Amino acid sequence: MIEIKDLTKIYHSSAGDVKALDSVSLRVRKGEIYGIIGFSGAGKSTLIRCVNMLEKPTSGSIKVNGQEMTKLSEAGLRASRQKIGMIFQHFNLLSSRTVHENVSFPLEISGVDKETSQEKVTKLLELVGLTDKANAYPSQLSGGQKQRVGIARALANDPIVLLCDEATSALDPATTSSILELLKDINRKLDLTILMITHEMKVISEICDSVAVIEKGKIIEAGLVIDVFTQPQHPTTRRFVQTIINTDVPDKVKERLLEKGEGQIIRVSFIGDTTDEPVISTLVKQFDVDVNILYGNIDQIQDTAFGMLIIECMGSHISCQKAVTYLQKQGLRIEVLKDV
Amino acid sequence: MSNEVLSHLSNLSPEIIKATWDTLYMTIVSVVFASVLGIPLGVILVITDKGHIKENLTLNRVLGSIVNIFRSYPFIILLLALGPFTKFVVGTTIGTTAAIVPLTVAAAPFVARMVETSLKEVNWGVVEASLAMGASTWQIIRKVLLPEALPGIILGTTITAIAVVGYSAMAGVVGGGGLGDLAIRYGYMRFDSVVMVTTVVILVIMVQIMQTLGNILAEKFNKN
Numbered sequence: 001m002i003e004i005k006d007l008t009k010i011y012h013s014s015a016g017d018v019k020a021l022d023s024v025s026l027r028v029r030k031g032e033i034y035g036i037i038g039f040s041g042a043g044k045s046t047l048i049r050c051v052n053m054l055e056k057p058t059s060g061s062i063k064v065n066g067q068e069m070t071k072l073s074e075a076g077l078r079a080s081r082q083k084i085g086m087i088f089q090h091f092n093l094l095s096s097r098t099v100h101e102n103v104s105f106p107l108e109i110s111g112v113d114k115e116t117s118q119e120k121v122t123k124l125l126e127l128v129g130l131t132d133k134a135n136a137y138p139s140q141l142s143g144g145q146k147q148r149v150g151i152a153r154a155l156a157n158d159p160i161v162l163l164c165d166e167a168t169s170a171l172d173p174a175t176t177s178s179i180l181e182l183l184k185d186i187n188r189k190l191d192l193t194i195l196m197i198t199h200e201m202k203v204i205s206e207i208c209d210s211v212a213v214i215e216k217g218k219i220i221e222a223g224l225v226i227d228v229f230t231q232p233q234h235p236t237t238r239r240f241v242q243t244i245i246n247t248d249v250p251d252k253v254k255e256r257l258l259e260k261g262e263g264q265i266i267r268v269s270f271i272g273d274t275t276d277e278p279v280i281s282t283l284v285k286q287f288d289v290d291v292n293i294l295y296g297n298i299d300q301i302q303d304t305a306f307g308m309l310i311i312e313c314m315g316s317h318i319s320c321q322k323a324v325t326y327l328q329k330q331g332l333r334i335e336v337l338k339d340v
Numbered sequence: 341m342s343n344e345v346l347s348h349l350s351n352l353s354p355e356i357i358k359a360t361w362d363t364l365y366m367t368i369v370s371v372v373f374a375s376v377l378g379i380p381l382g383v384i385l386v387i388t389d390k391g392h393i394k395e396n397l398t399l400n401r402v403l404g405s406i407v408n409i410f411r412s413y414p415f416i417i418l419l420l421a422l423g424p425f426t427k428f429v430v431g432t433t434i435g436t437t438a439a440i441v442p443l444t445v446a447a448a449p450f451v452a453r454m455v456e457t458s459l460k461e462v463n464w465g466v467v468e469a470s471l472a473m474g475a476s477t478w479q480i481i482r483k484v485l486l487p488e489a490l491p492g493i494i495l496g497t498t499i500t501a502i503a504v505v506g507y508s509a510m511a512g513v514v515g516g517g518g519l520g521d522l523a524i525r526y527g528y529m530r531f532d533s534v535v536m537v538t539t540v541v542i543l544v545i546m547v548q549i550m551q552t553l554g555n556i557l558a559e560k561f562n563k564n
Contacts, residue, residue, distance in 0.1 A: 052472055081474035092469035095563050096487045106473045108483065137563040157473075 002028040007060035022217040035208035043217040044197040085154030089166035091146040093138040124152040144175035164196035263314035265338040289315035362517040370443035378451025407449040439516030454496025458489040491562040498554025
């Protein structure tokens with residue numbers, strides 16, 4: 001649905017050129033929610049704004065539904081933009097218009113007649129749960145309600161793609177969850193492709209199917225969310241994953257462990273329904289090791305359970321090695337964090 | 341008030357009423373024309389500015405300089421200097437209607453700058469959201485910039501109208517009449533303090549009413 005190839009954006013300034021995007025390529029499939037995560041200044045905002053040409057790329061290609069965006073005429077671009085919805089961090093509602101009038105605004109732009117517009121707006125307000133606020137002004141709404149108006153407005157012209165520019169970054173955690181739920185709901189009901197940028201890993205884990213991590217204008221890692229979460233490759237990705245899942249033992253603790261003897265600190269991860277065997281007790285019974293559980297947690301990334309256990313495995317090097325091999329045979333992912 | 345003062349005032353009342361009407365007429369008509377010229381000018385100054393929807397720095401600087409030149413002219417000079425132009429537009433250089441031409445020329449750049457300031461206050465995010473929806477330049481001006489800036493534009497117009505009331509006092513130079521002219525001819529030249537005080541009181545009331553109306557209207561359109 002969205003295909004970005006070798007996208008480069010250079011800002012020229014008196015202080016020199018800044019490469020905001022450096023040959024970025026990515027592909028968003030129809031009907032999926034694709035998240036782009038990065039720290040501020042990583043280029044994610046520039047990237048999403050290139051998709052609807054709010055930023056003109058220096059080079060590269062962007063195709064939305066097969067349409068090359070970089071080569072459109074002004075009129076062609078306006079027509080294409082009407083089919084690409086966008087929501088914003090600060091909502092960007094018209095303060096002089098009521099909720100109803102804000103949602104009908106894109107319909108006025110595309111020249112939809114009054115009656116159809118009226119009907120459409122009523123339906124959209126129902127979809128986002130704001131029917132009772134139709135005649136309120138944005139200043140009378142809470143942040144979450146404002147974003148719901150933003151979403152209704154973005155959906156007015158039946159877009160083929162929805163772009164979310166840090167859509168939940170100005171909201172509190174509870175409101176964030178409700179907005180994310182709404183987006184997921186819309187994604188399912190309308191089979192709408194969503195491209196979102198965020199700096200919150202929680203957003204990615206709650207609703208995205210795929211994720212790309214961007215740093216210094218480059219995509220450093222991309223893939224299905226579940227894979228990136230369970231096997232982050234790049235240090236930056238790991239930092240993001242750690243913001244919501246603790247995957248490491250604090251250094252101070254790690255230092256103190258195994259001070260008195262031989263053994264290993266092992267991280268065991270599992271995805272989905274794994275073994276029914278009581279692996280830990282088997283470990284103790286069958287191998288000459290003692291096991292001490294340091295930390296464990298289980299999470300759900302969308303519909304897949306994903307858990308992790310950090311254990312201290314005390315025993316000779318050979319026993320530990322055998323234990324690790326046993327665990328791997330059970331379909332678990334093993335990482336040795338410390339080996340003494 | 342003594343009977344003497346009252347009878348003096350009643351003798352002069354036709355003149356006072358006519359002068360009040362002349363001032364109102366000059367102010368209202370020239371503010372209307374100044375808005376017709378100044379609002380589009382203000383819009384162009386904003387949208388051609390750097391980074392805005394129709395960036396055109398050459399046009400922006402040329403218009404900006406013209407506005408500045410007209411705004412730096414002392415009004416009394418403008419009033420006389422525009423004589424031939426006034427004759428061309430309204431067919432005469434004297435009278436109330438003739439005074440409207442220089443008043444308009446003086447007020448239009450004023451309006452333009454006021455509109456420019458108000459439009460620059462409009463949240464850029466809203467403009468960007470409209471661009472993202474595929475709005476045309478004209479749609480953004482008419483449906484976004486002007487409605488969002490309306491309270492500011494109303495207040496700016498009020499300030500302009502009050503300034504024009506002040507300028508119109510000089511209209512007497514071209515036989516334009518009005519309260520200022522009355523105050524100069526009777527109050528100042530004939531040492532008639534009754535007329536002087538009366539015209540000043542009327543002007544004060546007029547300005548108060550204008551400002552109050554402007555505030556009420558601006559508040560009505562302010563949805564923040």
